[in-house]
Structure formats: C-alpha cells, structure tokens
Amino acid sequence: MKKIDKSLLPDDYNTNKDEDGFYAEFYEDGQLSHYGFYSDGELDDRWAIYLEPDGNGAFVQRTVTVDFAVEEEKDSNNGHHPELTPEEEEEYEEFVTHWVSRIHEDGSAITPRCSFCEKTSVEVRKLIAGPTTCICDECVAFCQEILSEETAENEDD
Ligand SMILES: [Zn+2]
Known part of the structure; x- marks a missing residue:
C-alpha cells in the first residue's frame, strides 16, 4: 500500500x-x-x-x-x-x-473579514460585503446605536 x-x-x-x-x-x-x-x-x-x-x-x-x-x-x-x-x-x-x-x-483565497472588527463570517451572523470592504451585523448594530444616540441628542437641542 x-x-x-x-x-x-x-x-x-x-x-x-x-x-x-x-x-x-x-x-x-x-x-x-x-x-x-x-x-x-x-x-x-x-x-x-x-x-x-x-x-x-x-x-x-x-x-x-x-x-x-x-x-x-x-x-x-x-x-x-x-x-x-x-x-x-x-x-x-x-x-x-x-x-x-x-x-x-x-x-x-483571502478569508473575508469585517473591515471594522476583523471577524470572519463564521464568527458573526452575517457579513455584508461591499466592493472593497466588509461589515458584520454586530458592527452594523453598533453603528445604528451611535446614530440613534446622536439623533436623540440633536432632538434635545
Ligand atoms: Zn464587525
């Protein structure tokens, strides 16, 4: 053999x-x-x-x-x-x-990673790919949080 x-x-x-x-x-x-x-x-x-x-x-x-x-x-x-x-x-x-x-x-082949936190698709629920960068669902949620906080602050003015 x-x-x-x-x-x-x-x-x-x-x-x-x-x-x-x-x-x-x-x-x-x-x-x-x-x-x-x-x-x-x-x-x-x-x-x-x-x-x-x-x-x-x-x-x-x-x-x-x-x-x-x-x-x-x-x-x-x-x-x-x-x-x-x-x-x-x-x-x-x-x-x-x-x-x-x-x-x-x-x-x-290069493993696609989130451009913000460097996690791969197996570490997050969803990895969204753009032409040159990627973002994961966790970072999207984090960005939404920041944006809604800012909106809330502006409304207070
Ligand atoms: Zn991320």
Whole structure:
C-alpha cells in the first residue's frame, strides 16, 4: 500500500492548529490523517480532508454557515478493507490528491473579514460585503446605536 504522507502536500502547512493557515496532522507511521485550513484555531467554512489509518479510506467535509442555518457537504472514498487492488489504490490516491489541491486552492483565497472588527463570517451572523470592504451585523448594530444616540441628542437641542 502506497503511503499518503507529507510528500503529497504543498509545503506551507503548520502542525499547530493555533497558527492561521494550512494545518496537517499525521499518524505515527507518517501517514496523513487530516489536512485543512484553520483560522483562529478552527476550521472555517472550507473543505477539510480526514484519512483513515493504513489507507483505509478518506472523506472530505465542509460546514457552511448560511444565514442562520448550517449546511454540510461531503464526499468520500472508503476502502474499508486492508488489501486494495492496484486500481483502488490509484483511485484512492487520486481522490486524496484532488482534494488536497482543492483545499489548498480554496484556503489560498483571502478569508473575508469585517473591515471594522476583523471577524470572519463564521464568527458573526452575517457579513455584508461591499466592493472593497466588509461589515458584520454586530458592527452594523453598533453603528445604528451611535446614530440613534446622536439623533436623540440633536432632538434635545
Ligand atoms: Zn464587525
């Protein structure tokens, strides 16, 4: 069984989840166990891959927060038997390679953040994007508060 190890990964990954960016986890024998893009110690709404030990299968998953609902998307290639045929082995490696590069492409794109408080879409309920900036629902609420206070003060004059 051909081992899926770090040689399959682009080399700009961390092994510490708390560092923002690509994160990779390995089994003791060096086989890849998990790869994904982390920010603030957590996976955001991007794809991540999880591998069973000994090349026994892999699945990818992403959780997307859309307004107030959570949607999950999945894809998998499960061997679930120790001896894969050469075709299955090749298929498995292609599956992992495909998803690793997809995750890399996806993660290389800039994460949209609120221009005021720097939170990402997973940290707030809604992130509204303008042509060059973004604002989150929390900052909108805060601005509304300021504006209504000012209006109230002006009315007092
Ligand atoms: Zn904000």
